[in-house]
Amino acid sequence: xxxxxxxxxxxxxxxxxxxxxxxxxxxxxxxxxxxxxxxxxxxxxxxxxxxxxxxxxxxxxxxxxxxxxxxxxxxxxxxxxxxxxxxxxxxxxxxxxxxxxxxxxxxxxxxxxxxxxxxxxxxxxxxxxxxxxxxxxxxxxxxxxxxxxxxxxxxxxxxxxxxxxxxxxxxxxxxxxxxxxxxxxxxxxxxxxxxxxxxxxxxxxxxxxxxxxxxxxxxxxxxxxxxxxxxxxxxxxxxxxxxxxxxxxxxxxxxxxxxxxxxxxxxxxxxxxxxxxxxxxxxxxxxxxxxxxxxxxxxxxxxxxxxxxxxxxxxxxxxxxxxxxxxxxxxxxxxxxxxxxxxxxxxxxxxxxxxxxxxxxxxxxxxxxxxxxxxxxxxxxxxxxxxxxxxxxxxxxxxxxxxxxxxxxxxxxxxxxxxxxxxxxxxxxxxxxxxxxxxxxxxxxxxxxxxxxxxxxxxxxxxxxxxxxxxxxxxxxxxxxxxxxxxxxxx
Amino acid sequence: xxxxxxxxxxxxxxxxxxxxxxxxxxxxxxxxxxxxxxxxxxxxxxxxxxxxxxxxxxxxxxxxxxxxxxxxxxxxxxxxxxxxxxxxxxxxxxxxxxxxxxxxxxxxxxxxxxxxxxxxxxxxxxxxxxxxxxxxxxxxxxxxxxxxxxxxxxxxxxxxxxxxxxxxxxxxxxxxxxxxxxxxxxxxxxxxxxxxxxxxxxxxxxxxxxxxxxxxxxxxxxxxxxxxxxxxxxxxxxxxxxxxxxxxxxxxxxxxxxxxxxxxxxxxxxxxxxxxxxxxxxxxxxxxxxxxxxxxxxxxxxxxxxxxxxxxxxxxxxxxxxxxxxxxxxxxxxxxxxxxxxxxxxxxxxxxxxxxxxxxxxxxxxxxxxxxxxxxxxxxxxxxxxxxxxxxxxxxxxxxxxxxxxxxxxxxxxxxxxxxxxxxxxxxxxxxxxxxxxxxxxxxxxxxxxxxxxxxxxxxxxxxxxxxxxxxxxxxxxxxxxxxxxxxxxx
Numbered sequence: 001x002x003x004x005x006x007x008x009x010x011x012x013x014x015x016x017x018x019x020x021x022x023x024x025x026x027x028x029x030x031x032x033x034x035x036x037x038x039x040x041x042x043x044x045x046x047x048x049x050x051x052x053x054x055x056x057x058x059x060x061x062x063x064x065x066x067x068x069x070x071x072x073x074x075x076x077x078x079x080x081x082x083x084x085x086x087x088x089x090x091x092x093x094x095x096x097x098x099x100x101x102x103x104x105x106x107x108x109x110x111x112x113x114x115x116x117x118x119x120x121x122x123x124x125x126x127x128x129x130x131x132x133x134x135x136x137x138x139x140x141x142x143x144x145x146x147x148x149x150x151x152x153x154x155x156x157x158x159x160x161x162x163x164x165x166x167x168x169x170x171x172x173x174x175x176x177x178x179x180x181x182x183x184x185x186x187x188x189x190x191x192x193x194x195x196x197x198x199x200x201x202x203x204x205x206x207x208x209x210x211x212x213x214x215x216x217x218x219x220x221x222x223x224x225x226x227x228x229x230x231x232x233x234x235x236x237x238x239x240x241x242x243x244x245x246x247x248x249x250x251x252x253x254x255x256x257x258x259x260x261x262x263x264x265x266x267x268x269x270x271x272x273x274x275x276x277x278x279x280x281x282x283x284x285x286x287x288x289x290x291x292x293x294x295x296x297x298x299x300x301x302x303x304x305x306x307x308x309x310x311x312x313x314x315x316x317x318x319x320x321x322x323x324x325x326x327x328x329x330x331x332x333x334x335x336x337x338x339x340x341x342x343x344x345x346x347x348x349x350x351x352x353x354x355x356x357x358x359x360x361x362x363x364x365x366x367x368x369x370x371x372x373x374x375x376x377x378x379x380x381x382x383x384x385x386x387x388x389x390x391x392x393x394x395x396x397x398x399x400x401x402x403x404x405x406x407x408x409x410x411x412x413x414x415x416x417x418x419x420x421x422x423x424x425x426x427x428x429x430x431x432x433x434x435x436x437x438x439x440x441x442x443x444x445x446x447x448x449x450x451x452x453x454x455x456x457x458x459x460x461x462x463x464x465x466x467x468x469x470x471x472x473x474x475x476x477x478x479x480x481x482x483x484x485x486x487x488x489x490x491x
Numbered sequence: 492x493x494x495x496x497x498x499x500x501x502x503x504x505x506x507x508x509x510x511x512x513x514x515x516x517x518x519x520x521x522x523x524x525x526x527x528x529x530x531x532x533x534x535x536x537x538x539x540x541x542x543x544x545x546x547x548x549x550x551x552x553x554x555x556x557x558x559x560x561x562x563x564x565x566x567x568x569x570x571x572x573x574x575x576x577x578x579x580x581x582x583x584x585x586x587x588x589x590x591x592x593x594x595x596x597x598x599x600x601x602x603x604x605x606x607x608x609x610x611x612x613x614x615x616x617x618x619x620x621x622x623x624x625x626x627x628x629x630x631x632x633x634x635x636x637x638x639x640x641x642x643x644x645x646x647x648x649x650x651x652x653x654x655x656x657x658x659x660x661x662x663x664x665x666x667x668x669x670x671x672x673x674x675x676x677x678x679x680x681x682x683x684x685x686x687x688x689x690x691x692x693x694x695x696x697x698x699x700x701x702x703x704x705x706x707x708x709x710x711x712x713x714x715x716x717x718x719x720x721x722x723x724x725x726x727x728x729x730x731x732x733x734x735x736x737x738x739x740x741x742x743x744x745x746x747x748x749x750x751x752x753x754x755x756x757x758x759x760x761x762x763x764x765x766x767x768x769x770x771x772x773x774x775x776x777x778x779x780x781x782x783x784x785x786x787x788x789x790x791x792x793x794x795x796x797x798x799x800x801x802x803x804x805x806x807x808x809x810x811x812x813x814x815x816x817x818x819x820x821x822x823x824x825x826x827x828x829x830x831x832x833x834x835x836x837x838x839x840x841x842x843x844x845x846x847x848x849x850x851x852x853x854x855x856x857x858x859x860x861x862x863x864x865x866x867x868x869x870x871x872x873x874x875x876x877x878x879x880x881x882x883x884x885x886x887x888x889x890x891x892x893x894x895x896x897x898x899x900x901x902x903x904x905x906x907x908x909x910x911x912x913x914x915x916x917x918x919x920x921x922x923x924x925x926x927x928x929x930x931x932x933x934x935x936x937x938x939x940x941x942x943x944x945x946x947x948x949x950x951x952x953x954x955x956x957x958x959x960x961x962x963x964x965x966x967x968x969x970x971x972x973x974x975x976x977x978x979x980x981x982x
Contacts, residue, residue, distance in 0.1 A: 096580060097582065
């Protein structure tokens with residue numbers, strides 16, 4: 001029974017689009033560029049949220065909520081910020097509809113025009129720093145460590161489910177500090193949290209680094225990022241953490257009295273990850289049979305499928321399975337017993353393969369007689385027969401093994417696709433034939449960066465951090481360079 | 492040390508507004524009608540969310556996420572729905588800003604006008620039923636039991652923190668069923684969940700009922716609600732659950748093949764509670780000293796304040812307190828040990844009273860010598876001295892007692908403020924002198940309902956459910972009536 005899924009080799013992009021829809025993660029809505037996140041996809045996002053939220057709280061952050069609307073004048077206060085976001089804003093201009101007088105239907109009421117237009121937040125620095133001005137007077141009010149789970153809107157022209165959508169869900173942290181050093185440490189601490197989350201929960205290996213000036217967040221002094229590599233050799237930025245200096249404090253006049261009683265501007269960071277991570281998750285691990293989910297984020301970790309003829313056999317199987325379900329749940333393992341009589345085992349196998357359930361148990365007449373289960377793992381598609389008395393321990397171990405295996409597999413792929421190059425010709429050639437990350441010397445100028453981008457579509461993903469110093473020459477201009485930077489084509 | 496809080500008696504409305512801000516729950520933002528939910532307030536909302544989310548999932552509901560924008564044409568498809576919501580919509584008309592050519596700043600780019608305006612969702616029936624059309628083909632796809640946690644916007648002219656804001660947070664459930672009976676049962680099941688949540692978590696007693704036709708949700712066949720009574724004798728609608736009949740299925744052409752293979756329109760419900768519940772929570776229990784929080788929703792259930800002179804004494808106290816903190820946390824009790832040396836005990840006592848922390852422990856030199864703690868409860872302000880060896884059991888019991896006590900106190904207030912009246916004169920007189928709920932006969936006509944509203948500002952809060960039949964005469968017109976309905980002035 002096939003899944004009618006385009007293979008990765010045939011068309012990676014099409015494979016991704018089909019898989020996201022067929023595995024019930026998300027679909028396009030009737031609203032341009034906005035997606036519907038379906039229950040199965042949302043359940044994965046909830047697991048991501050729970051893990052991240054725990055990590056933020058364990059490091060002293062609190063959640064809060066700020067308005068979705070940003071007055072146009074706020075956006076304009078930080079010069080580079082407005083440059084970065086003005087071109088893709090959803091703008092609210094009116095606050096009422098009415099019936100057209102000519103009976104042609106419902107129209108915007110021209111009398112209900114806002115005095116000042118409101119922007120649907122593309123990110124919340126401006127509205128939050130306008131608030132922080134009221135919250136911060138003294139060093140005793142610092143640090144302020146706040147996170148928000150919210151929806152944001154950026155009017156992208158070309159959208160793809162999870163990877164680039166007009167509306168997306170994310171968390172955005174916004175912190176305020178008394179010193180530059182403390183703010184930088186915060187931005188780096190968050191980068192470590194993102195790295196730990198990506199590698200240990202998503203099983204996605206990432207490279208940490210800082211952005212070149214041209215790729216920095218609009219309004220940041222330094223942007224830290226983590227970069228992952230997808231199976232088609234393209235990079236995906238999986239999270240960013242910004243050291244904002246005093247830019248927003250100055251734009252919104254947020255000063256504090258320091259211990260010496262002097263007034264100083266506050267130091268800031270902001271940082272975020274979004275539903276884009278769902279795209280990274282799918283593209284890192286999945287295969288031509290469907291999703292492969294890391295056990296730590298799988299909404300269903302174990303599915304049990306009975307193989308039977310007639311309801312008598314099903315009853316005998318169920319009597320065996322139900323205590324097992326209970327025991328697994330007691331261990332915190334999420335398990336589904338799919339005893340639907342409306343679908344055949346083969347259909348169910350297919351469905352759970354497509355949905356990436358890490359472990360599948362099957363039990364038929366022979367298993368009943370032998371007191372065994374057939375245990376299949378999604379990552380390798382291997383099957384084995386396991387004694388009923390050992391099955392719980394086996395599953396616990398297997399979930400851990402799968403989590404490790406898919407991380408190691410992704411890491412091996414990345415290690416195999418990270419190439420040190422010293423000539424621009426070699427770079428261009430390997431970029432096309434092999435793809436992946438390239439470590440190369442660059443002269444540090446925006447002009448060279450731009451030229452490489454125009455000629456190859458590759459961008460500087462990051463300057464790896466902590467930096468590994470190495471004298472060399474820019475692969476394009478031959479000018480001196482003190483370290484290699486990471487290039488790739490990217491999502 | 493005073494809290495400078497207006498008393499309830501002086502000015503209930505002012506007391507509420509001050510308390511919400513001073514207790515760090517929320518504040519107004521620079522955006523008209525939109526609030527900032529501060530960390531302490533948001534922590535309470537998170538506890539509400541967690542409890543409700545668990546109850547929804549335990550009854551088979553799944554979370555999903557739908558777009559924030561609704562095309563204008565969608566809103567118009569259900570006739571009474573658009574009537575109900577068109578007058579208070581935030582309308583997105585453009586998708587880009589640009590620099591004004593005359594250098595006057597940033598303006599809306601007239602070339603980036605949307606072909607069709609988008610409404611920021613005031614509620615999501617239309618976008619969701621447009622999606623359900625793709626998800627539902629057969630009875631096998633039903634029931635569809637979906638919930639969404641989201642922000643919504645209704646352009647209210649007069650706003651108050653939590654009670655009525657342009658943007659608010661809520662959950663909205665949207666379910667689809669094969670039969671009318673099943674949909675009605677779902678709407679009633681959710682009403683039971685809301686009742687259980689209000690009474691057992693918020694400690695807010697509520698009256699269940701159905702709305703009169705005039706107060707029904709725009710697009711509903713029947714609206715079920717729970718109504719709570721605030722300390723000023725005004726009612727507050729705390730949650731609604733709507734049986735939508737086939738209205739939205741017809742508007743969005745959502746049909747399914749039933750077991751007999753015939754096409755039929757799907758039956759629907761929708762239901763929601765919002766951050767308005769925060770207002771209900773504050774107004775039900777709090778007093779002139781500040782918030783009173785039910786232990787089940789308190790972000791900090793127990794606070795421990797050391798009373799000392801010099802750091803030696805503090806060290807001795809901390810040695811005693813830290814193991815206690817650990818033991819309380821192991822029992823799932825959230826506890827804060829406030830050993831800040833920058834603030835005096837009196838200041839701290841005040842702060843935690845204002846913030847409604849249910850239990851406060853204090854420990855000074857005498858307590859150290861006697862191996863005791865001073866235990867104060869927020870609801871009654873009573874204090875007692877408890878042996879250290881018994882303090883954990885004591886706290887566990889006390890948290891339960893406080894939860895029960897504030898519920899019973901609120902229930903007693905409501906029972907004392909629910910009056911059966913048979914004459915309109917008596918109704919009008921008692922409404923002014925005493926306030927509260929009134930059970931009275933009504934002739935069932937919108938005209939009489941409207942007249943009462945105009946003359947007294949009281950509305951029909953609900954027709955209590957299950958209904959208690961009782962023959963009587965309408966208090967206004969004398970026409971026959973089969974049951975009493977519940978009147979009150981309301982938020």
